[in-house]
Amino acid sequence: MxxxxxxxxxxxxxxxxxxNSYANCSNELISGYLTALNREIKLAGDKFQNTELTSIFIGGGTPSLLEKSDLESVVKTVKNCFGLTQNxxxxxxxxxxxxSGDKLAFYRSLGINRLSIGIQSLFDDNLKAIGRIHDADTALNKLKLARKYFDNLSCDLMIGLPYDTKLRxxxxxxxxxxxxxxxxxxxxxxxxxxxxxxxxREGLVALPNDDNTIELFNAALQVLREVGFDRYEVSNFSRNGKFCRHNFGYWMRDEYIGIGAGAASFITRDNPYGGQVRLSSFNSIENYIESVMSSDDYYFIERESAQDLEESEIIDEEIMLGLRTSYGVKKSLIGEEVIKKYAKYFISEDDRVHLTDEGMAIMNTILVDAMSFNY
Ligand SMILES: C[S@@+](CC[C@H](N)C(=O)[O-])C[C@H]1O[C@@H](n2cnc3c(N)ncnc32)[C@H](O)[C@@H]1O
Ligand code: SF4
Incomplete structure (x- = not known):
């Protein structure tokens, strides 16, 4: 899990x-949230006893804003409530x-072994235009600093920003x-x-149009290929097998629990909602705190949504999520006719197919046919 x-x-x-992220929250709200977060972890731990976690992902929002003591207490709660697999x-x-160096060292001491930094752009005009509060120099310096602590380091980059050019x-x-x-x-x-x-809309900022954005993305793709990164999902690239196992689990429909405001869970074991269920918590921090603090059973927590998937929805998910990845889907799931129709966009390996780069670019069109195969 x-x-x-x-x-x-x-x-x-x-x-x-x-x-689902908020600025200018009071210390009181943050502290109330962390109390609820710890409580939800404990309630989940009670429910999924003796469960080993294959991965933990602390995302946001901005987790690096957390005080060390707050992060420590959350990680301690997780480790008290769940086992962890060896790797x-x-x-x-x-x-x-x-x-900071201090925070990076602290993360390592907590057992955190992968860091993902939101860089978004290495050009100050872009960063300013999209409202980021860091500049390009800071981005590069922090990446170099993080490298000293993490041998599994990731960054996020956005394409199609106001001042993007192919060369940039x-x-x-x-x-x-x-x-x-x-x-x-x-x-x-x-x-x-x-x-x-x-x-x-008001003409104050101009963005590249769709065709230009595709060209910009292809420019990124070309460099990533040249420097030896594998594309293992539509938007995700890794070298030396260091793909994000946690996110890959989402696309493979592995079971996961999401703790916190707006967090989604996918539960496949015995549960009161039905078979395979997708749950999500309240987005509002206040409603989240209220719903968790007033429950003493993980499954009694009131949810923003809870969906028990039907067989057809499960198959659609398998196709939609699988085709995003380099692992692809079983041929039998989408049928020979679709594979033939889009033959030049598929790569076949044993009983599976996955999309080429060109196929990923027209994935939505292919999905319409692939998903209707089962109806
Ligand atoms: C929810 S953010 C959390 C990470 C961190 N707070 C940050 O912004 O660096 C995860 C990533 O989603 C991407 N993202 C957020 N909003 C987006 C948007 N409107 N379009 C495309 N990507 C977006 C950004 O690359 C961001 O790093
Ligand atoms: S993109 Fe900006 S506002 Fe959104 S979660 Fe990241 S830092 Fe926060």
């Missing part, structure tokens, strides 16, 4: 972000400006690839009701 812990606090909300993966997400993207990917083992490369999604969307 995998464990995700959500830390929904940020120093400042980035202009493009609609993740467990333990990741924490960090933002450059809140990292190639330069930044090249530079970053020399510092990390893993890179997540996301095309910017202009989310509704974000300040960035308003700025673009």
């Amino acid at each position: 995998e464990l995700y812990l959500h830390i929904p606090f940020c120093k400042k909300k980035c202009l493009y972000c609609d993740f 467990y993966e333990f990741t924490i997400e960090a933002n450059p400006e809140s990292l 993207v190639k330069d930044e990917v090249y530079m970053l690839s020399s510092l990390v083992d893993h890179m997540s490369v996301y095309q910017l999604i202009l989310e509704e009701n974000t300040p960035l969307e308003a700025k673009v």
Whole structure:
């Protein structure tokens, strides 16, 4: 089983972000949240007794904002409540400006063995335009510092930012690839009701159009291939087999519990909701605290949503998630006809197929046919 812990606090909300994260939270709210988080971990531990975790992922928000003592108490609770497999993966997400040598050493002392830093761009005009609070120099310095502590280091990069050019993207990917083992490369999604969307609508910020963004992404892809990174998922690349085992578990539909506001869980063992269920907690920090503090059983915690998957939904998920990865799907799941129709986009290995880069670029079209095969 995998464990995700959500830390929904940020120093400042980035202009493009609609993740469940909040800036300017009071110390009181943060402390109440951590109490609830520890309690939810204990309730889950009671329910899933004798369960070994294969991976832990502390994500956000900005987990690197946490005080050392707060992080320590959360990690202690996890270790008291769950076993860990021998070669467990333990990741924490960090933002450059809140990292220090002291924190990095502390993370290692807690057993954290993988670090993921949100770089987003190595150009100050881009960083400013999207509301990040770090600059490119800080990003590079913190990556170099983190390298001294972590031999499993990842960064996030965004493509399709206001001042991106192909040459710039190639330069930044090249530079970053020399510092990390893993890179997540996301095309910017202009989310509704974000300040960035308003700025673009009002003509205050111009973004590359869709065709240009695809070209920018392909430029990144070209460099990543050249420097020996494998694409193991649509947006994820790694070298020397250092893929993110935790996230790979999501695409393989492994069981996981998500603890914290807005966190999602996927439970496949015996449970009161049904068979394979997807649960998610309240997004609102206050509602989350209230729901956890008023329950004394993991399954009594009130949820924002709880879905017991039907057989057809399970198959759709297997196809949708599997085709995102280099492991792909079983041929029998999508049928010979679809494989023939999109033959040039598939790579076949034994009884499985996965998509080429060109196939991943038109994945949504292929999915429509692949998913309707089972109906
Ligand atoms: C939820 S964030 C958490 C990590 C950390 N707080 C940070 O921002 O560096 C995870 C990643 O999602 C990506 N992301 C967030 N909003 C996005 C958007 N609107 N479009 C594309 N990628 C986005 C960013 O690359 C970010 O690093
Ligand atoms: S730091 Fe990360 S989670 Fe926080 S607002 Fe920015 S992108 Fe969102």
